Amino acid sequence: MIGRPRALLDRRVQFRRATLVTTGFGSDWKWNEVAPDADNIGLLVWAQKTPISDGERWRAGEAAAHVTTRFVVRWSLFSSGITPKDRLVESGQVYDIHGIKELAGTRRQWLEITASARTDQ
Template identity: 50%
Template sequence: MVLNAGNLDRRVQFRRFILVDDGFGKVEEWSDHGTPVAAAKRDVSDAERWSADQVQASITTRFTVRWSSFTADLDPKDRLTCEGREYDITGIKETPDRRRRMLELTCSARADQ
């Protein structure tokens, strides 16, 4: 798939894990990181598994975003939100052209969210 600006038809918001002092100690919290960016979205697989007598469905999605100093700073500890669904980032790589034009983020989310 050749990417151009027309393919970046979604807006995604990144979220970063921070520790916040609530007066009693440090509390884990996710907060928006940066401003929303344009992205292309492609679902690549879905799966169901049994765990503790529950069926959990998950979906794996690839998002492609423009390379920038902001997106290059992302890592798998961050999360991504798109269209109301929150995704864990499982991998980040440059697209095959290797010219710092695009980054591909492999993400997973629960399908029942």
């Protein structure tokens, strides 16, 4: 039987969704930089956290430290609606979501979320 013991779900994560803002030139997704909690959606979700890698990237002349992490959450109607356009927050660290998939052999039981966060801010 494939499954995850409940004890491994030892983190609480919050998901955030940007707001669609209409401008004079069309629409764009905007994050609330002044009050980030205003972007929260749903309730806190139990998750398992597994670090994948960390490192530095050079972009536009700046060094940025980042960490890539996998989170596993229970499948639910809410969690199945999360997309890579959303963000995940765990212990105050904000992660950009890169991928979401059902774990192999666990149809509608577990979702694996791959996300990365800057660690130099």
